[in-house]
Amino acid sequence: QTLPPTSQTIILGGGSYSLKWVAHLREPLKIEWIGDLTNLSAAGLLEALRNVPKGFQMLKKFTDIISKHEAQEGKKQALLVDFPAFNLRLAERLKSLGFQVIYLIPPRSWMKSPRRKFLARLRELIDLAVVPFPWLEKPYREAGLNVAYKGHPLLEILRDNYSLSSLSFTDIKELNQLLILPGSRLEEVRRTLPIFLKALDLLPRDLKPKEVNISATENTLPLINEIIKSYPYHQLKLVQELPPWRAILRADLCWITSGTASLEVFLLGKRGVIGYKLNSLSALYVRLTEKEVPKYVSLPNLIMDQEVFPEVIQEDFTPEKVLEGTERALSIPSSTLNTYRDQAVKLLLPSKTGPLKYISEVIKAS
Numbered sequence: 001q002t003l004p005p006t007s008q009t010i011i012l013g014g015g016s017y018s019l020k021w022v023a024h025l026r027e028p029l030k031i032e033w034i035g036d037l038t039n040l041s042a043a044g045l046l047e048a049l050r051n052v053p054k055g056f057q058m059l060k061k062f063t064d065i066i067s068k069h070e071a072q073e074g075k076k077q078a079l080l081v082d083f084p085a086f087n088l089r090l091a092e093r094l095k096s097l098g099f100q101v102i103y104l105i106p107p108r109s110w111m112k113s114p115r116r117k118f119l120a121r122l123r124e125l126i127d128l129a130v131v132p133f134p135w136l137e138k139p140y141r142e143a144g145l146n147v148a149y150k151g152h153p154l155l156e157i158l159r160d161n162y163s164l165s166s167l168s169f170t171d172i173k174e175l176n177q178l179l180i181l182p183g184s185r186l187e188e189v190r191r192t193l194p195i196f197l198k199a200l201d202l203l204p205r206d207l208k209p210k211e212v213n214i215s216a217t218e219n220t221l222p223l224i225n226e227i228i229k230s231y232p233y234h235q236l237k238l239v240q241e242l243p244p245w246r247a248i249l250r251a252d253l254c255w256i257t258s259g260t261a262s263l264e265v266f267l268l269g270k271r272g273v274i275g276y277k278l279n280s281l282s283a284l285y286v287r288l289t290e291k292e293v294p295k296y297v298s299l300p301n302l303i304m305d306q307e308v309f310p311e312v313i314q315e316d317f318t319p320e321k322v323l324e325g326t327e328r329a330l331s332i333p334s335s336t337l338n339t340y341r342d343q344a345v346k347l348l349l350p351s352k353t354g355p356l357k358y359i360s361e362v363i364k365a366s
Contacts, residue, residue, distance in 0.1 A: 055086055063093045075366050079359060080126075081105060091125040100366065102359060104130045104153065110294060110302055119143035128362065130355050133303070134347060148358060154260065155345065156354030158267055161245070164345060167269040169337035172330050175252050178209035181244065181265070182224070183257035189220050189227070191277045192257045192317070197231045199255075199322035207326065213237045213251070215244045215261075253329065255322065258298045262309060266300040267348075269341060271332070272309040273325040274298040277317045303347065304340050 076099045080087040084107030091101050103126045108114055112135045122129065123145050131137060132152045140147035158164065182193040193214070200212065216224050216238045228236050239247045244261070245268060248254060254265045254272040265272045276297060295301075300308040310325035312318070353361070 059086065059089055059093070062090065063097075066094070066097060066099075075100060077102065077363060077366065079104065079363075084108070088121075088125060095125060100128075101126045102128045102130065102362065104355060104359060105132050106136075109133055109136060110299075114139050114143075116143060119145065130359060132348075132355070134350075148355075150351065150353055150355040150358040151349040152263075153355045154263055155267060155349040156356050158245075158264075159349065159354070162268075164267070167249075167267075169269045169271065169334040169341065171334045172252050172271065175207055175209040177211045177213065177251045179239075179244075179247055179251035179254045180212065180214045181248075181254055181256045181261045182214065182220070183259060183261075184217055184220060186220060186223055188257050188276075189223050192275055193224065193227050194230075195277075195317055195319055196255050196275060196322065197228070197234065197236075199319035199326075200231075200234055202319050202323045203326070207330075209252070211235070211237065213239045213247060215247055216240050217242065253326065255326075256298075256309070258311075260299070263299040263303075266308060266341060266344065269338075271329045271337070272298075272300075273322060273329050274301075274309050274311040274313075275317050275322055275325075276311075276313050278314065300340075300344070303344055308337065308340050 076097070078091075078094045078099045078101050080091060080101065080103045082105040087103070088107065091103070094101050103122075106122060106126070106129045108118065109132050114136070119140065120143065122140075123143060127146060129136075129140055129145050129147045131140060131147060131149050134149050137147055137149045155164075180193070180196050182189045182196065203209075212234060214224060214228070214236055217240065221238065221240065224238060228234075228238075241247050243264070245264065248265055248268050248270055251270055254261075254270055256262050256265060256272050256274050258274050258276045262272060262274055274297065295305075296307070296311060297313055298309055298311055301311065310328045312321040312325050
């Protein structure tokens, strides 16, 4: 809505944030979609290493295209969203070509005390950091970065689609529908979904759901179909809805592989249990390299700094622990969960101008 009709927009990416932004562009704009980064996403060190050659091919393809516009008059801008393994390398090339680089959801946004060396590198690469959590504003600014906190983009998108005040947690007397959200990466699904499915066998009669749905994407659908062949005695239904908000709203409880989905479930007023497991080598790498290992891994718990959704992680991620987490999740009073959610909404969208609208205004003013 803010760009002049003569602008050219070249897009490489995937995911709801970039697509939401593109959806607001005017019809006369020349839009060139040159690739999807979704398949480069990985959960773990080994999986990431396998994607390196493909990532460099995509990086070269993109930089070759934007290099053709190097002599183009007027301001050249780039909006990078999350995905640091690729985007930080892309930022280096964009800066060398004279682009203004705006980064929405910079790397390691979950860290409440980012390393100085890491922030110094960001300062060299990006012109504006639009951070998704308020705790990042002070350390970024102290490190000399141009930073803005306007809330979390997910909440801005949800606000555009739902009346948030009408969504709230309720006490659950019986489970009509259980939704399993096993993640968008193949390795995540391969590690987590069988454990969730085995946990179904342990649910007592009073917790047996009448319906079990599994959220699938185009990328994960073949693998999920292969996995559930080993569990023919369960009445399992696959749902392909992107984003999965309607499926979440139909559910009484969600079993979630940690990620954005946990925040979606929380903000939509549904209970959840988090289950996550890295491969052994990746888990060891994290322990050896991360000085700040967070107390929680899921976004609702990180934001509230307490257990909103029970977490079963690594060695604790077993069918038995999923059952224990389910019992805990259902026992939390809805009034407590609604208090947490109301606090999170105020924290994550402090004003009418959310981060996506703010970025549009920045581009318009440039």
